[in-house]
Amino acid sequence: MSFSSAVLAEIRQRIPDNRVFDDPVSTLAFGTDASFYRLIPRVVVRVQDEGEVVDLLALARKHQVPVTFRAAGTSLSGQAISDSILIVLGDQWNGHEIRDNGRQIRLQPGVIGAQANAWLAPRGYKIGPDPASINACKIGGIVANNASGMCCGTAQNSYHTLAGMRLVLVDGAVVDTENAASVAAFRNSHGELLAALKKLAINTRNNRELADRIRHKYRLKNTTGLSLNSLVDFSDPLEILTHLMVGSEGILGFVSAVTYNTVPEYPDKATALLVFRDVETCCRAASVLKTQPVAAVELLDRRSLRSVQDKPGLPDWIHGLSEGACALLVESRAPGPDVLEEQLAHIREALAGFPLEQQVDFTRDAGVSGQLWAIRKGTFPAVGAVRPNGTTVIIEDVTFPIDQLAEGVTRLQQLFVKHGYNDAIIFGHALEGNLHFVFPQGFGDPAEVARYEAFMADVAQLVAVEFGGSLKAEHGTGRNMAPFVELEWGHEAWQLMWRIKRLLDPDNLLNPDVVLSEDPRIHLKNLKPLPEADPLVDKCIECGFCEPVCPSEGLTLSPRQRIVIWRDIQARRRAGEDTRELEKSWQYHGLDTCAATGLCAQRCPVGINTGDLVRKLRSEKASGQAVANQLARHFSAALKATRFVLAGASGVERLLGAPLLTRLSAGVRKVSGDRVAQWDPSMPQPVRFVMPVPGSADDRRPRVVYLPACVSRTMGPARGDKAQDSLMAVTRRLLEKGGYQVVFPDTPDSLCCGQPFASKGYPEQAAGKKDELIGALLRASRNGVDPVYCDTSPCTLQIREAAAEAGLALFDPVKFIREHLLERLAFEPEQTPLAVHVTCSTQHLGEAEGLIDIARRCSTKVVVPEGIHCCGFAGDKGFNVPELNAHALRTLPEQTAGCAEGISTSRTCEIGLSRHSGLDYHGLVYLVDRVTSARATL
Template sequence: MQPAYANLIEQLRLQIDEKRIITDPTLMLAYGTDASFYRLLPQMVLQLDTLDEVIFAIKACYEHQIPMTFRAAGTSLSGQAQSDSVLITLTRRWRDYKVLNDGAQIWLQPGIIGAEANTILAPFGRKIGPDPGSINSCKIGGIVANNASGMCCGTSQNSYRTIAGMTVVLADGTLLNTLDLNSITAFKKTHAAMIDELMLLVSECQANSVLADKIRHKYRLKNTTGYSLNALVDFDDPIDVLQHLFIGSEGTLGFIADVTYNTVINHQFKASGLFVFADIEQTCLAVSQLSKTRVAAVELMDNRSLASVAAKPGMPAFIAQLGADGNTEAAALLIELHAENEQDLLLQAEGIQQIINAFSPIEQVDFSRDATTCEQLWGIRKELFPAVGAVRESGTTVIIEDVAFPIAQLAPAVRDLQQLFVQFDYHEAIIFGHALAGNLHFVFTQSFDTQAEIERYSAFMDAVAELVAVEYQGSLKAEHGTGRNMAPFIELEWGYAGYQLMLAIKGVFDPRGVLNPGVIINADKQSHIKNLKAMPVADELIDKCVECGFCEPVCPSRNLSLTPRQRNTVYREISRLRRSNEDPQRLAAMEKTYRYYGLDTCAATGLCAERCPVGINTGDLVRKLRQNHTEKAKKIASWTADHFATVTASAKVGLTVASKMHKALGTNRMRKITQQAYQLSGHKIPQWTPHMPLPAAKIITPVISGITKERVVYFPSCAARNMGTEVNALDKRPLTEVTISLLEKAGYEVILPDDLNNQCCGMPYISKGFPETAQVKAQQLEQALWQASHQGQYPVLMDTSPCASTSKQSLRNDITIYEPFKFVADFVLPRLTITPQQEPVMLHITCTSRRQGLASVIERVTRACATEVIIPDDITCCGFAGDKGFTKPELNASALAPLKAQVPQGCHEGYSNSRTCEIGLSEHSGIEYRSILYLVDKVSY
């Protein structure tokens, strides 16, 4: 490490916890990864907790003249979140918000995800203006710093147009709140020279009529190429100019600590329709007419786009037939309408349909308000990126460029872009985009592993830049930000005067050049083809990963170790090093780090696959890598499977011993002693908590009366058979007793499988990497359930969702398996009278339930039983992951860190459908969590 960085670290340690000053090479590779096709390795990564820490770090870097880059979610595509110096990230504490003026405004910290802001605003019928395609993953800090827009946002509702104020930190550490008069007054005194320089630029810009007119023209289009020069012609007040320059500045002018948005109406009445035209000319002529109306969104998809998704499930049948008659020119418009009431929506749809009819659509799906139909139509648009990403060759990456043309020239522009694809052999490339703003995205695959491929890409981008910026006077970046990708082309688009103005802006805010150097302003005209990201083959399970980061918000280990994107990145590098044998020492260090950060702390929930554009389940890779066992370990696993009843009985013994020790020692001494034992045993002795269950009582087999009743097979999970309630349980009955009681109350005769204590779904063996042993247990269970269910005639209830999920995947289809919520919804609630309780309850939706699409069912059942149900924010998986809550309790603690603060006063109970998850939920919430079956039994008769 260079002396300057070592000195910086010494200074940073004065105020920042050393654990959040990351210098491990493996972690810097992981944490330095973003969604772009560039790769820079930071010298250090800072995870900052407070505004004071941010100011301190910025001042320290400024003093040492060491460059720094700010990172939000890292979903940006143009290289603006990369650093080869100091990368500054934020901890989960940057997620505060305040709804203001009955939802007309909202104050947000930069760590809030865009979709979360809209969820907060939903009760007020409002939303934030920007609606980027990555809104479920990208954060407010990145949305503002990139001036992200989206499908419905256009140029009228982006951050530039809807900002009310912000708090920023300048390069020298100065804090400015543009909504605080005291802050503004102080700033004007301490930074009078900066304000004078800024206002001089405003005067010069407004006096240059040619440049001012060009600026106005460029921002009638979507434009994020370079700085927001429109701030210099739109405003005369220096604070207004400053805060609007910060929008789209990509961290090159300072740090955005919070923003206040003017929100926009979130219309409740919406309709969508799909319209296919014979060729791109007719399609774009329709766009021109639609741009004069008040349609909310118009998404254009060229013929290649439609062909790429033709075989996908759920697509309208006619898409596969397009081109069958030899016409390969068809293009489509996906149109969405918004209105304040149903009548207005109907009138709007009729008017738009008349406009569309004038251009003779060859196929169409009429405007519909049906949620399923609308979801299917927008599914076409959302499938376009995966369609390219999923079929690309291993070792290549997917590149998404976005440009904007004047709408009147959209048709010839599309033609010319398509011709460039042919000229440079990008035959898989597709074009789609936000047509109302003339904003087109084109997606293609690219390898950077040979000089010839790099030169092909370079020549292609030169041609694209000339076409867009010169021939059509359009925008080279419409909404994805300039980054490193378009920095060499800013002068081509803006001309000498515009580029000089941008250089001057950078000089006013960052005279030492320490803020995200190389981004937006870059003297190297080849910077866009340097530091390119290699995508080495690693494993077919993850080779399609494009490192977009969409998976990260649902990963339970995201604030502890690595996310799925980061796990994939590091494993790719490990695989490359193993093949090349170029640096055995680095490989050994990386493998050691990866063992804990990549494997041991992965919950392997598979939620990442639900968010991944190409369906990658990094948990599958982790389970595969865990299979690297010794023969001795495999024999031990096999022995435990053969003697399962004995093994589980020993677990009961352990719970009995723990209970007696707790009584003798008390909670505080018990916790201290068991923590020491956990550490001294190398984490082999499970971590004890006060919510550790007592041993379960023996299950009393229900009596089959012989009276003709409906029957159900009840399979108590291993956890339910062995774990009773916690010491201070609200209801002391074990889960098995409650389940049988509820089923009998609903009029069922309950059948238990034979040889119950030896049965297991196999999930514990799967998670630990013993698939063969898991299969043996699954087959044994299948035989027992087949017999108990009378060859599949009776449904099977499993009281724990992970067991039910595993069994559905591994057992024969004609055994119908239910987890508790779905069974209650379908078979119990209709048979009982429910009196919902008034006391509030917490609800946790397990990861397996989410993956099975049961979230709405779970919420519906709980709301039928309690008048107030709280589903906590920022928690998807609890991270207990079978027994990891005992052996890696830090994973459970990290995943549930936001939980306790969200438990309202007067709430004493929480519900879920996984016994082990409930242990961790109880530990980190301060209230008892238990199976939903307890609540249903309590409120029913």
Template sequence: MAERKDIRTLPGPYRRLHDILAVHLPGDRIIADPLRCLAFGTDASFYRLIPKLVVQLRSADEVARLLSETGALGLPVTFRAAGTSLSGQSISDSVLALVAGGFRGLSVLDGGTRVVCEPGVIGADVNLALAPYGRKLGPDPASIGACMVGGIAANNSSGMCCGTAQNTYRTVESMKVVLADGTALDTADPESRARLASARPELVRGLAEIRDEIRADPALRARIAEKFRIKNTTGYALNAFVDFEDPIDILLHLLVGSEGTLAFIAEITYRTVEEQPHKASALAFFPDIGEAARATQLLAGGPVAAVELMDRASLRAVEGKPGMPPELRGLVEGAAALLIETRAGSAAALEEQIAACQLRMAPVPALYPVRFTPVKAEYERLWDVRRGLFPAVGAARRVGTTVVIEDVAFPIARMAEGTLDLRRLLGEHGYGDAIIFGHALDGNLHFVFTPDFGDVEEVTRYARFMDDVCQMVARKYDGSLKAEHGTGRNIAPYVELEWGAKAYGLMRRVKALFDPGTLLNPGVIINGDPGAHLKALKPLPRAHPIIDRCIECGFCEPRCPSRELTTTPRQRIVVQREIARLRVTAEDPERLRRLEADYAYMGEETCATDGLCATACPVAIDTGAHTKWLRAQRHAEDGAAATAAAEHFAVVGSVARAALGVANAAHAVLGTTAMSALARGARRASLGRLPLWSTAMPRPVRPRLAPTATGADLRVVYFPSCVARTMGPARGDEAPPVYAALSSLLAKARCDVVFPDRMEDLCCGMPFESKGFPAQAERKGRELEAALLAASEGGELPILFDTSPCAYRMKHLVAGSLAIFDPVEFIDRFLLPRLSLAREPGPVALHVTCSAVKAGLSETYRRVAAACAERVVVPAGVGCCGFAGDRGFTHPELNASALAALPAALPPECRAGYSSSRTCEIGLSAHAGVPYRSLAVLVDRCASTPSAARLPEARGPLGTAAAPSEETPS
């Protein structure tokens, strides 16, 4: 009923649009409720518009229909991919058309030299597909792990290495597009080009006329060519009229960087670039910006892939963080640094290039000797300096302030002068704590500062600052007001200032040719309002300490298992901020009530609390921790049942086993078909309160475990988790339970085993924590800590957990006082050196649990699996499984949505998968079509005792793994 009410309250044209679209699209892809309109209407910029209608699109035909209907009704439309854009170009107060969740087509052609992508593909996934060919996309934006191809092309995004030679404009081969009136065009198809010329003669003719006007004006033509010698995304790509003759080729290149204001890009074919395998980096320090700029000029044209400039303020922002080079602390005021990278096809060539770079830089005196390192771990630490700049400002800002990152480019010969002028203006306008860094080879500088747009005077100050900066960059230096972040809304009022009246007039004509009704993303790029950049500023009220530092960048979203079911971490935070604001202002009680009611399911119940969002977040926010806090508030007055469960935990285990036994017996009697129907019916009748049974439901187990004392040289404390003590394999799966597999492995490795006392009563506390009972979780965790301390002889013995999430929680709880090991980490460190292994043929699937990812154990998991199988497959597009403890039983739609890509990602010949958490394995088995088991089961099946047992080779100090990888599963 609420959904119908939302539609009835829409303005008339939007109601009509909804009803028309509902005939052709599933109803759940047409969104009008306040929560999701707010959530989807937010991007990474400091602007906010709330759409009246959100439409999720899945095909070019659906796009054409939408544009036809909105055109007839006169309703503006904005297309949005990942929403990582920084300049307000993916928001709307009208119709927001979402690409994310669809348009995922990806084809690698011609040995990787070309790639065809639909706009909903994440940039990093394209590079993952190209990696086996030694190729990659030319554009390399910092947001490539979250941004999508549609946004990369529509904004002509670049990055640290691509410069102006490898951006989308230079590497695009063709596009499939949908024009504002719904007309389709495939620029690679001669027949499609001919059809467009026939159907839209005024467009083709108009482009040719502008081309001819520019070519007849030598001064304008020269100015256009000069403007694009450096990075420039201000306005439209007028260089298309200079670089190309055919109007369709001009059209193709005008769409690059057009920010969705001219047409919809439905597919793009890129020419890829080589990904050179050998790299080396150096962090060079100079006494001032001028010397750093001089070194950059000497490096330009040499064998360098990237040169990143960082001023003293930016270095100061990160100098206190762990792992930073010690030289940062002792730098003189005014100093600057260059982070330099060179890449080559061979180690020998790399050495030659390093020598060439050092020779080029030699005339410029550095504060310290410049040393290049080809060691990955070492150069990654150097790049951590650069990566940490933006997060450092975001983390340190005052609550309520906005992180503004602006982006300009100077001619490289004047970069030092421009940088000093920029620093002067920041100081004059009260932004003295701002930082400046950027892509020095391109003269491209980013500056980051934190105004409080909740203060009217602060908005006025920001307006004066932007006027002065734009005058300085455009008039004094003839630079770019936007180098790579797109014009958007914040520079739209200044496009004419940079380009002049004549060029700006041509841009207005381009817009009118493509979009005569001004319905595609209005207000972006072309905007006649001189104060447009000061309107619709995003509020960032205080909500909760866990989430207040969020900068709403969206980097978290690809990691979230509920991203296509309900909301993402960014969206949850957006809604929580609005709830907090409405509670303070009391301006709309009904809206507040509705948001709070809808958030219960859309935000809290369907959050897996896996914490992977923090691994991608620039300021390390774990939105799952906030969800646990919300659950704790909800349960603040009703913790008696949780306390009773904590006090009588052995009884809880017995009840769980009994319930599993009943379900298993019913399955045996009724058969799978009848059991499934009965389970679905019971769940419907209970209105979703009863857990959903599946064929992957485990059989009950009750381990009988006894310690061993043979005098072996390795003694181990083994703690079987409560899940492993309760849940065995599914019916029909003949694999052993995890405790049996690990016990067998320990015996084969000739290890003596110790168990803690009263195991049936012990639990790490995670089930209580995830449900919002922190006191009971702490109690159980401390009970287990005491038992493990006693069993391990005061922490002297290593402690093996058989379930990754439990190991992860206890490691953090005891903070290093006990040597606790994840099961796969333990196998890798202690057992593999003591075993002989026979690898199994064929592929096996591997799922690295969220806790193991956060612990940096992804590579360890791959290594152990690869020791036992000829081929290990980590399914693409699968991260957190969404089972979330028992949530896979109570909210199975979360598990199903998170694993929607799993079946297609598995090779047809794959017969089994492996992980390290029994509940995750249940959900994976239910959706993969093959059983998932503990990785310990695979290792045990492949392992035997060597004729003479070897002593373990240490992989690190007790309680640690050797330099764990921080990578995450694909």
């Protein structure tokens, strides 16, 4: 039976409408993962609990429609897409439990891998898997793909560190291996299934040739096909079942919780880059290092080194390396410095006989180490950044036996030449013989598809047949290698995998054509187009690394999804299609709800700032040029009007009370079609800037130019806030306490950094206001002699480059306190719990850790809420699109419960933070001023 309206109707009966998506924008957005395939789901369902998964599986069985589970969608082989029902994880799958002081951790599938490690870090542990996507991928995907990484190897992957699992089978059965009652009930209800698995295991072990082949395959790093090693490693059928789930890519069931045995995270590390004259010498050295105390050994061929040789901070000698050069990036880790030094001595001794062309010897300097790892981590993005528009970047993932690694590299390079992949590069995890090769690939015409088909056939023959290696070491089989599983494993093992599949999913409803497929051309179907859309985003490889930091992800679209939709609109326009309906939906989903903070660029492998595209499109749609010009010319009048509105609202609040005014405001907003901002008790009172009387000419204190942002000059504390002094008053008090003479630029009420204009799509007016401001600051600072203090981090960020070009020393609150006030002030930390919000602009300014450090000087109990990278207030969006702010801060109340106060560095952000936490959020200076006194020695 195919998907029908009846299926959708039943889904809507079981799942609330706000978590069921069948509109063209949502289905297209979720039709994309990090692979080069695309399938458009008929419906996307965001599930919040296990019961909903069971219900949806029952519906799928009833109507015989396929289901695919999706975590973060960072999979590279086409595992996380569907043309039927796509089930994605909602917010309620982030539970964790740390056990035995960090030696074990139980995780739900929605937890991001890096977050799990952040929870474990204070105890000195981490989870074993360390995929390159760990900052974005989720535990569900890590388990489903048996993902590994640079230090994981085979011993520390999910399969080998699994301690327990809770899973859901296609028939709706749930079993938790850590719950005795659950296990007993499952053994009773599913005895026949367990008996069948046990029989398969016995038969496999008795088939010596097959058992030996399985053991051989898993001596290598291998994720091709199902985890047949479970049949020879375990005799308990429940252990077999849970280990079959690892690496099954959702074709056998749904993993709703997993418990890991963790591994130590050693604090002392040393890193080296060793360049050998040829591949053979490099690979022989890697073989020697296999027995040495190393945590990671990464191989980079000459092409991969060339791809990153112009990156800042890298050694100049990379340019002059010989054509056949090949490098190893080596890292050793230890529980202490003495042990580390002993390990390094052993490593150096082992490598003493290998001549080097160049090297960066082992260093413990974190900065140098970071630069060396930037070489390795920059290779994949480097190819992505220079690929021709309209092509994708393919990253393949194979394993050669370590003693044949050199020949394997050479033979791969020969295949690149044979098939014309002249830009392909090779790098990988040398200790495991695991190589990644990356190349740009177009699928726009049949000739390119045919070239790819021929190349992959040769790769499969080379790796799987000639070398007996694995075609997928850690990226999972997916659709990409499904046609080659039989070639790699042989017919008997392939049929064994199918028996397991039919035993657990007899109707083939779970993620069909992934891992196991009878279609020999499935890897050439449903290839994803990457049409040109805009130079700002054309290099996007749709990896999804940006998504965890986006405040609108889960509400409307993520940065990746915005690019997907805009690409589709542009392609449809070029094809002459009517895109009006799609663009109508895009206006809200793509433009109105984008905070445009640019955090996505920090996570993007190729540095794409989706906010730049959004601002550009807003500019193209902006129709109020005359109004913008008037506001720019008469900015002080606009501030007066703002104060007037705030004063009026404050007066009404006094008369009617906050609860009644809140209800009336909600009604007015509804009647206005959401064009009038919602009032609530977090709204600020007006504040008026009064130019202070200049200091005396003989004042010998150092001067600082104080630039109060326009929000600081208009928006004071809320009426119910315990702190009623304005930010300007507190800032001036703190600066003077630190021994500074505070001066102000002339006519401050007419000054603006330009951010309000830029965010609305008026770049010319923004540039004009910025230039005007820089001129005023130059005059006030005596042409840059005096430092300039800006009290709001977004404004600081907006003018940072222009200020630097003008020779101004510009500081946000964090940097000024850190560099100029810490030594001038004595701190008496408070005992009350304090919540800290690190704004987007503070992150861009590189002051996130500085803010947290200052907060910890002020309070012994600092809480930094997890997973809130951007509050979503975004200037005035907290007023005009309040659902964005609410969505971004949906976990804030729970995380800040028990805190007495919150701090930040943006007045508008603080409004939203106060609104959604119930706390009073203030600027950092309020806290610092309250807990400090001037040092007597000054």
